Amino acid sequence: LKVILIGSGNVATHLGSALMRSKHTIVQVFSRSESAAKKLSRKLKCGYTTDVLSISSKADLYIIALRDEAIEIFLSQFPVTGKPIVHTSGSVSMNVFKKKFKDFGVFYPVQTFSMNREVNFKTVPICLEAGNELTKKKIQALAKSISSSCHFIDSKQRKQIHLAAVFANNFSNHLLVIAENIMAHQNISFDLLRPLILETAMKVQAKSPQDMQTGPAMRGDLAIIREHLKMLEGKPGFKKIYRLISESIAEKNGIRF
Ligand SMILES: NC(=O)c1ccc[n+]([C@@H]2O[C@H](COP(=O)([O-])OP(=O)(O)OC[C@H]3O[C@@H](n4cnc5c(N)ncnc54)[C@H](OP(=O)(O)O)[C@@H]3O)[C@@H](O)[C@H]2O)c1
Numbered sequence: 020l021k022v023i024l025i026g027s028g029n030v031a032t033h034l035g036s037a038l039m040r041s042k043h044t045i046v047q048v049f050s051r052s053e054s055a056a057k058k059l060s061r062k063l064k065c066g067y068t069t070d071v072l073s074i075s076s077k078a079d080l081y082i083i084a085l086r087d088e089a090i091e092i093f094l095s096q097f098p099v100t101g102k103p104i105v106h107t108s109g110s111v112s113m114n115v116f117k118k119k120f121k122d123f124g125v126f127y128p129v130q131t132f133s134m135n136r137e138v139n140f141k142t143v144p145i146c147l148e149a150g151n152e153l154t155k156k157k158i159q160a161l162a163k164s165i166s167s168s169c170h171f172i173d174s175k176q177r178k179q180i181h182l183a184a185v186f187a188n189n190f191s192n193h194l195l196v197i198a199e200n201i202m203a204h205q206n207i208s209f210d211l212l213r214p215l216i217l218e219t220a221m222k223v224q225a226k227s228p229q230d231m232q233t234g235p236a237m238r239g240d241l242a243i244i245r246e247h248l249k250m251l252e253g254k255p256g257f258k259k260i261y262r263l264i265s266e267s268i269a270e271k272n273g274i275r276f
Pocket of ligand 1: 087132
């Protein structure tokens with residue numbers, strides 16, 4: 020397909036590269052920032068523009084990979100209404116297209132993307148939604164060409180997947196930031212925790228996380244919990260999180276302190 024990418028951030032970069040590897044043609048990149056648009060266009064060997072009105076009308080599909088809040092504003096300014104268009108958001112409803120477009124859908128990759136970090140797109144689940152049969156066929160074929168895990172999911176369920184993903188990735192990563200902070204305070208290398216972090220992620224590839232829970236809250240070990248809370252005296256934010264998650268673990272497992 021001939022694709023135009025709207026946005027030049029994490030998703031536009033990774034998705035654009037995956038599409039290029041699968042022999043699709045990226046015709047043009049749009050971004051409000053000239054330097055970002057230029058950089059991505061070089062990587063994807065295509066043209067770029069920073070002007071909404073100069074976005075080419077000669078593509079088979081337009082993929083919007085903008086920040087969630089920017090999608091609706093962009094659509095209100097975008098003049099090419101007669102071509103299939105999708106966004107990549109986990110939380111923005113497909114209805115955002117309804118007023119102005121005929122062929123529309125959603126192309127949400129369930130993965131965490133960061134610049135300068137390669138991702139194997141073949142294993143990335145892609146949640147698809149389409150407003151009509153024609154778009155359905157088009158985006159399904161596109162998704163299948165870059166990933167072996169494609170699923171049709173409606174807007175309501177996609178929002179739930181995004182919510183779960185925030186817990187699974189964003190919150191767990193923040194907890195690692197806290198762990199890193201505690202280690203750094205003692206001048207101990209974070210490397211010491213890396214095998215533990217890896218095993219935590221590996222275990223749940225084959226088992227339910229519910230069956231893999233360990234730790235003082237799971238054991239109902241109140242003495243250790245009290246000691247940890249005391250150690251976090253000077254860090255009220257961390258202490259709050261420790262208490263909240265310990266209570267959640269205990270409650271989920273029927274443990275009483
Ligand atoms: N990152 C992930 O792991 C991930 C995974 C799945 C889905 N998604 C979804 O994919 C979409 C893009 O996410 P991302 O991670 O690629 O975001 P990102 O790296 O922050 O990039 C967002 C893009 O939107 C542009 N932008 C932001 N505000 C804008 C505005 N007001 N007007 C015009 N352009 C604006 C940015 O331009 P500037 O550089 O000029 O700010 C940038 O090109 C989002 O809907 C997100 O929910 C993200």
